[in-house]
Amino acid sequence: MQIHTETIRQYYQRVGHPVPAGFQPGEGHFNVRRRNYIPGLLPYNRRDYYKICLGTGQMTHTTAKRKTVIRQPAIIYSCPSLPVEIEATSADQGGFTCIFNDAFLLNGLRQEIRYESPLFNDALEAVYPLDEAGVQRFSHYFLEMESLMASDYPHKYDMIRNLLFALIHEGIRLVGPAEAKVPVGADRLVTRFFHLMDQQFPVDSPESPLKMMTPADYAGQLSVHVNHLNATVKKSTGKTTREVIHERIIAEAKTLLLNTDWDAAEIAYALGFEYPSHFAKYFRQYAQTTPLLFRETARAGMLVNI
Structure with a gap:
């Protein structure tokens, strides 16, 4: 699907x-x-x-x-x-x-x-x-x-x-004042990094999984040393490259859990995980809950009135 x-x-x-x-x-x-x-x-x-x-x-x-x-x-x-x-x-x-x-x-x-x-x-x-x-x-x-x-x-x-x-x-x-993905005046390398990451998302199918999941993956595509990428991203965003990547993967995982009927295994493969158990452990580490429990509780509390 x-x-x-x-x-x-x-x-x-x-x-x-x-x-x-x-x-x-x-x-x-x-x-x-x-x-x-x-x-x-x-x-x-x-x-x-x-x-x-x-x-x-x-x-x-x-x-x-x-x-x-x-x-x-x-x-x-x-x-x-x-x-x-x-x-x-x-x-x-x-x-x-x-x-x-x-x-x-x-x-x-x-x-x-x-x-x-x-x-x-x-x-x-x-x-x-x-x-x-x-x-x-x-x-x-x-x-x-x-x-x-x-x-x-x-x-x-x-x-x-x-x-x-x-x-x-x-x-x-x-x-109004909001935390943007890239701060004004950010280093050109940081802008290229976020642009490269944006090209991977959104994930449309388990048959087209993520290809880049680590700082080294991105550094290789950007033709820079991973330490240089880490230092530049940290200086511009206050976060490590790994933290930025993890946040984006978790955000995409939540989108897929809430808005598709894919099971946890399909989402795991779509996000580049070799085994569903690795995805479940990863999701729990960064979201403090299991994928399926997140799906159940989040769908129950989405209504906002304006």
Whole structure:
């Protein structure tokens, strides 16, 4: 079994909109549309695109961390690596949704911003309730992007990128002070290390297990001595390379336990463990509980209301 990754083309098919003329996978893509009511669940998927949603109307937003019942207007930042399930629970859905891919950004966003934004950092909260002033402020950005998309101005996508960057920064302001994966001004080697680690995740299938699990594995790929990598990561993050890797593996293990029906053995193999018993011991060491007990207790306590 795999956790499905929805493509942009599949997104349009699911919401019942035609694929825009000229769309080519891998090329830069952006679109904005008005939200409407789609009955039933939006399936639990990862995605190969980013999405920012200004939503009104009651809905539930479920991730590996929690199930959030949204009863007031909210802005939602969807990180592609974080599997999400959404259900509209009232018919009065409104607001806007915009989607875009990495190619559309043209590397215009500074690397450190990616670790401060919930759009790129799946460790940060994704849903933020808005008051009336907040709804008006965010609506302005979406309305401007909608107007530009309908225009024939030759440089409209440059203007849209500026508005999109503003939406991303608005999200960072909502997050407030938070511990990012990589601190601002981090050493370039640390940024490369986290980028390499991000390439391993998410884990989609036991048939495609993790390949790098130790500092030495990463040092080899980065063509540096493991001691140099350890010292640089420690200086920038306050954690050892091994601690950072372990935290990411445990976080992925929790995601798979909560949001798949894989048994412990399948999760063990997917995470690169040769034997399920080694995974069980590892998980207990870092999570202070067994994998199956974590699955049972965490699923029972995920509901949050906003």
